[in-house]
Amino acid sequence: MTCKHFGSCGSCGLYDLGYDEQLKEKESRVTALLLPFYEKKLEVFDSPSSHYRARSEFRIWHEGERCDYAMGKMPIDGVREKGAINIHECPKVIKPIEKRMWALLEKINASQEVLKNRLFAVEFLATTTDECLITMLYHRKLDDIWSKEAKSLEDTLNCKIMGRSRKQKVILSDEFVTEKLDIDGKTFTYVEYESGFTQPNPVVNVKMIEWAIKQAKRVGHGDFLESYCGLGNFTLPLSHYFNKVLATEISKGSIKAALENCVLNDVENITFARLASEEMTEALNGVREFSRLKEIDLASYNFSTVLVDPPRAGLDEGTIKLISTIEYIIYISCNPETLARDLETLTQTHDVIEAAMYDQFPHTAHVESGVFLRKI
């Protein structure tokens, strides 16, 4: 990918290496971090080098009568620069965003004040099936005149539009998109809410789920535990390889999406519970009872496998201790440093059988990785 804003826009920090070189650099970084625990070659899953991001947020910069998309400036020597630069192209977003974002900007600029006045950001959430939800964020209260104009934008751009301002959320049609992904020969339908977590790169997401399915097929027995399950991204496809599934997550909105996704995909063996992973540990250790779990017979589960996919901070001590008792662990990580830290403890009870790297975030230093562990 090339972009005229490389070197000035802070969004793509890795721009002076070609895509293959970037990938090699990330591979050697993750390989070095995992070396104390895994000596074989990592499996590496690449990304399309352009048009890979299905969600993106832009600031709106006002200059005279005109609005433009803007991004934070590239840091200099690691120091954040004040201000923003105007964006006139953004080849990292998937086509369903790209084909609407510039038409949207023209409409905003053509509207006298209604769409433009105190608009400060626009967020896009799109699917590979060409759905797009656009959220427009304002520093002013939105009224019926705004809704009428935004509704006509929905028709023109063939998209869904939401408006947000302080303590106000205006949903004109829906606050979600519906993604369909072909994963290991089956099609899965996922409702993705605007406010919930979604994996940013759908092509790499499928590769990552298929890698996890490969590990689940190897196990092929027992029950499955998952923490940090989000909207059921891994849960639904992996549920086919286990008897019963217990999946937990801290966000109420994500659990709502996960329950809807179960129905949409005719999956009946999963129980979702809204629990922080620290609470899940307390519940499974019998330390504390939760009214949210009163319908669930925790003692009936016989977990052979656990999947964890925590935020960048990695796992807490209690969760590490709990999952150390389970025979197989699939650990998906968006931060190889905390993954390596957690492996210091996990490898006292488990061996790393396979490790992989998935390039969810091309043109940035971020990298996603995964390890599959078996009890020693």
Ligand SMILES: C[S@@+](CC[C@H](N)C(=O)[O-])C[C@H]1O[C@@H](n2cnc3c(N)ncnc32)[C@H](O)[C@@H]1O
């Ligand atoms: C990296 S995302 C992974 C989500 C999901 N596995 C997916 O692939 O879409 C991490 C998830 O952990 C959730 N989360 C953050 N802190 C948590 C905690 N302490 N306990 C449980 N879930 C948490 C977030 O809401 C988010 O959905």
